[in-house]
Amino acid sequence: MGTHRTRSEHAARAQEFDAFVAGAAGRLLHVATLLTTETRIRNPYAHALLTAALAHTYAVRDRGGDEDPYALTRDVLALRFARTAWRHRAGRGGILGVLTPRERLVLVLRLYEGVPEEQTAALLGLPETRIRAVHARAVARLRSAGAREAA
Secondary structure, three states: OOOOOOHHHHHHHHHHHHHHHHHHHHHHHHHHHHHHOOOOOOOHHHHHHHHHHHHHHHHHHHHOOOOOHHHHHHHHHHHHHHHOHHHHOOOOOOHHHHOOHHHHHHHHHHHHOOOOHHHHHHHHOOOHHHHHHHHHHHHHHHHHHHHHHHO
């Protein structure tokens, strides 16, 4: 049978999760905003992605895994973005707006979040060579867009 938690144990776990959200939500919202290419002021898709990812993390945190809640939330956020990327096909602005959703996802995970190539490949279900190719193409497109803006 399942274990029964006391009210104080539930309260302690809720406080622990609240502390995690207080410390990590800003950075995670920035990740979501980079992915959706929305502005920091107006970012409803980014908020929706983050809310869903945090809800998932909260729901699965009691399953006994010792997984880092930040990494779990970031991964869920990335996968939710990947599944709904067709909504974000056309960038809403900024330098990352010139990239495709997959390019933005790989670039944000690799460069902004520092997720290793093999971990990014495993998360997205792609071969490492594909991750390298998408990353290289994204960097080239950003350089090209930066050169056009400078000219």
